[in-house]
Amino acid sequence: MKKSVLREYARLIAGTGAGIVKGDEVIIRAELDQPEFVAVLVDECYKAGAKKVEVDFTYQPLTKLHVRHRSVKVLSTVEKWEIEKLELRAQRLPAMIYLLSEDPDGLRGINREKQAKGEQARYKVIKPFRDRMENRYKWCIAAVPGKKWAKKVFPKESVGKAVEKLWEAILYTSRADHDPVLAWREHNADLASRCDYLNSKNIRTLVYKSSNGTDLRVGLIPEAQFLGGGEYTLSGEFFNPNIPSEEVFVTPKRGEAEGIVYSTKPLSYKGELIEDFYVRFEGGKAVEVCAKKNEELLKKLISMDEGAAYLGECALVPYDSPIRNSEILFYNTLFDENAACHLAFGEGFTNCIKDYDKYTVEECRKLGVNDSMVHEDFMIGSSDLDIVGICDDGTEIQVFKNGNWAF
Secondary structure, three states, X not given: OOHHHHHHXXXXXXXXXXXXXXXXXXXXXXXXXXXXXXXXXXXXXXXXXXXXXXXXXXXXXXHHXXXXXXXXXXXXXXXXXXXXHHHHHHHHOOEEEEEEOOOOOOOOOOOHHHHHHHHHHHHHHHHHHHHHHOOOXXXXXXXXXXXXXXHHHOOOXXXXXXXXXXXXXXXXXXXXXXXXHHHHHHHHHHXXXXXXXXXXOOEEEEEEEOOOOOEEEEEEOOOEOOEEOOEEOOOOOEEOOEOOOOOEEEOEEEEXXXXXXXXXXXXXXXXXXXXXXXXXXXXXXXXXXXXXXXXXXXXXXXXXXXXXOEEEEEEEOXXXXXXXXXXXXXXXXXXXHXXXXXXXXXXXXXXXXXXXXXXXXXXXXXXXXXXXXXXXXEEOOOOOOEEEEEEOOXXXXXXXXXXXXXX
């Protein structure tokens, strides 16, 4: 891949994605797969005005070793220096950039129960800091190719060719292969216009139906608003949290989901794939799940805490979108969720509440925003998915018809 193209992509992530401006502190989290690109991204962050950029590298084989050899007590412990680091982060609010490249099967064979116990215990300590930072900092998730990820997507290609093809797919679907800043400006405008239309209708229920058996009703919070594309922090700083992104999304009301929904793409969770599954909801809660592959992992996901079995997001993505049209299964939720309508288990978004700046996080929870340590998207969109919105006056509007926007 041409260095000039990759630099443009890095500039997109730093400027349009994380919204880096003069004086910002930045933290980049990345796997070990593309250190040269990470260096370019660091350079672009500094050029955008960052005063300090740090890089935290992660490595899946080390995660497996830690879970294998550490006791549950050690895995559960949040050290004093970690708490001090969290406190400093909550005060300084650095922009966070997450570069995904991990192997979709990289944590296969890990002791899930042991790992989950450690994460659940640590979350109790980390959660207050997360709540303090909510809606107050800029962040962006983007991707670069890892060798094993590339071979998973393009198994018939050599490693080098697979990585090159994955680069091409990432750049194309991220609108980063030709004048990316202008492309994202136009894309954000389109998403914003769709949000304005939906918000003008005062939708209170979304009804999903598809020939695969999906028949689901999800209630929305009366104070909820649809969002899409770029967002603002409470202090008014603009950023794009996901590159790519095709979704218009809203936070549903906890406890108001009834029916059954079938997945249409694999769910990548904890370095493993959950495939061909359905979820049945009663009283808003997932009361039954069944999967042809990794059913136990799916059950572990929705039992991570009390809120993990409830919905935290309803996202609308047209079937006719760049990622779906690429006909590539990425085995990565950042991309696959933007190829199809999806729902999410777990935490809801407080900024989906109108005038959310006037509410505390706890007040948003009382309105019906779900609280959880997890937020995991799973794809349900298909070529014949219909979605009807029931408005607060009882009228119905067609939101999606045959997998695409109906307006």
